[in-house]
Amino acid sequence: MQPLRYLLLLLPLLAPLAHAESRQPTHSYTLDNGLKVIIREDHRAPVVVSQVWYKVGGADEPPGQTGLSHALEHMMFKGSKHLEPGQASHLLNSLGASENAMTNRDYTAYYQMLSRDQLPVALEMEAERMHLLTLPEDEFVKEIEVIKEERRMRVDDNPNGLAYERFLAQAYTANPYRQPVIGWMHDIERMGIEDLRAWYQQHYAPGNAVLVIVGDVYPETVKPLVERYFGAVPAGSAPLPRAPLELPAPGERSMTLHLDLQLPTLLMGFNVPSLNTASEAWEVHALRLLSAVLDGGYSARLSSRLERGEAIATSVGSGYDAFTRGDTLFILSGIPNEARAVDLPQLEDAIWQQIDELKQTPPSAEELSRVQAQVVAGLVYAQDSIMAQADRIGTLEVVGLPWQLVDEDSAALQAITPEQVSAVARKYLTRERYTRSYNLPLAEEAQP
């Protein structure tokens, strides 16, 4: 189990950002074929991370074809013009490189971490599969079975995964983020290799991708390598990624699920903008601070008041990811403390009380400075990991935000006043933006 991820996942606000006064020169340019390239130097260790990010994910998939992007990600390891299925992974492994890929609602990303001398191997392989993927049908037939196993493991046999998938399907109305990235099982079952070939043709082009390189490299040696391998990829035509948009006030939605759970869980979500879709950037930074005031560490309000003070919750948290292509959700979730006979409606009321209090009374300067201290320290800690640095840069660029924001983020957060935090709570944490899900063990009744 990996509880450490909790803070990292739940606090995008505190997510590592590169240091504003960083001694790490960063070079950004675009190849003739449209590939955006960002190179950040970090010379502490003779290693390098190379990442290719494609602007295609679950949100782009037509109904009936959910899971396409994820399935294509799997097939990207199944051979290209000069590489047999699995061979690229095999060779990279033999070199001691670590590699992986991830698919998300906004993007699909591939990365390698290796010794700096091996960077050309990663670049050449990645460039080749950008335009010369073979997509053999016999491999697809096997791989789609692996994907079904993946879905069974992550979702179908995991009641929390199921609850979350159903929740998203309700919490988004006009917004394709309602679709599961891994795909509905009935869509996975009817997917064919031709669907993937079409998807690949449509979305895998240099103009629809971002290359991020972070590590012990210098532009004068890396730029020629990038040109040598990626310069040869034909431009093709890149689709224009559309930002998923939501209705401003979809209306209050509530659902109750009975699942094979041992502990009842509560999910609460509010439809809110992201940094990409907000008309006022400050509102998004204020929402990030709001989430941190509620749940930015063990001293934050939800932990202090609901887990400790009144012990209403066994566990409670909030999350808001501002760095998405489209309108997103501000989420709160919790497990009521059954040892003290607390039920889901009581936990929901207690969380609403915390929200309402913040609407009326701004957080204290001391609370905000505590959050701020963590952000500033996080800038330093983030530099310990070149992977974390590359992730931040790549995430920003792939959703359509400039990478330079990593160096401006601390200032943006520092500019937010306590009153602004209350203002966004009043504006966005409202009933007409609200979705609530009670997830109950099979035998339990929802209402007291």
Add this chain to the structure above:
Amino acid sequence: MSPRSPFSALRWLIALLVLGGMLFLLVERAPEQSTPEPVSVPSEAPAATGTASEVFGEPLPALQSLEELDLDTPPARRGLDLQHWQTSQGTPVYYMQADELPMLDVQILFAAGASRDGELPGLAGFTNAMLNEGTGNLDAGDIAAGFERLGAQFSNSSHRDMGLLGLRTLTASDKLEPALSLFAQILAKPSFPEASLQRIREQMQAGLRYARQRPGSQASEALWSSLYAGHPYGIPPDGTEESINAITRADLQTFQQTYYSAGNAVIALVGAVGRQRAEQLAQHLADAMPQGEAAPRTPAPQPVSASTQHIDFASNQTHVLIAQQGISRDDPDYAALYLGNQILGGGGFGSRLVNEIREQRGLAYSPRSTFSAMQAPGPFYISIQTRADQAEQALDVANQVLDEFILTGPTETELSRAKQQMLGEFPLSTASNGAIVSQLGAIGFYGLPLNYMQLFLDRVQALTAEDIRDAFARHLPASERLIITVGPPQPEPEPEPEPEQDDTESETDGDSATQPPEDENT
């Protein structure tokens, strides 16, 4: 070393609820045990020679970058000036100065894991979770706010061998001094406040219930209780309903005084502080601890005989485990088994299990094999999750792969490739301060020599295929192999399932190579 909330099993659940399910990784990186095994490049060792295709043992694809690859020169790596001394109490300290970033990582490892629970399962975990709940006149909120306003990250976790406390802080003196002072107070006088006691108790009980909805937890629990019946590793780290209710404040205090002591600790430090300052700092921390003795080494377990058990669980997949007792961290065969396991099923794509079960047959998403080398011999296991009607087939394939590997060992090609992989991995495993502090912690805790990384690599490069085959044959006799399945009822009659107990799974510190992965499917 990331921040970690106290008693975080349920916090993890929340993370899953909030943002889980959005990321789908192609292959889970080996469950975040993160840093690859430390290896290093011997100064005068003959490097791998020949062309790339000779090294890889296969015709290479027509890629320019591979033709130009220089495999005669081992990859460059970060210089590591590792240092070691003892405090006046004899607490071993492992240290590396790293001035590039104004930060310091502190990791303290105590032989204070669940294997010390005795008659009260869950005691070690309970104690560890209580350490930052109060000290002197500070409560949990004061402590958390104290660290958070400094931008410092406190972490705590408990496993079978060890209890861990960690701190990551900035080194500006207005940050470093107060953060360390608060850390020292936690070491010195945890107050075990009554209010927290009750709350953590309730959270642990909830954690036990939560584990019952996860087939992977059930499988993991069956593995430990079967392989280590009557042995300290058989104690469920998360406790049982009865034991958690029975644990008193006095029990916690006694455990802390006994095991969280200077005589039972190893301190690892990496960051932007000079040697002299590091010595003062380590001394300051050791002075703060109770002045106790080192705990005795966990004894070796009694061998177990081969058996098969099935646990009914209403899931789509069946979780399959093939398990037996493995080796301790200081076993002379460690290098051979580690390298062999990379080839067998620990090395991701290209390893035999992944190839046969996932690539060739599409039976499972993340089949793997693992040696958890611990203070006493930890488990070796193969884990597979597959659609229930395929479980038997997957089990047969895995058994065949394992039998064949024990019989004939790796091929020369597999061997040279695995050695090359170790050379290449090393620079990655020591690239960050977080990785290095974990490596140092492991070296200290398991009593390995300071130049262990060097020695390990030398050993690995000298291994023959026969060394590996022989080590596997000696350590993994089929007569001691357990088969555990958790999933829908099987058609043919099975032995009575074990009565359900509480889950014994424990979290693995993500950035620490020191921790055995004790969970099959993170």
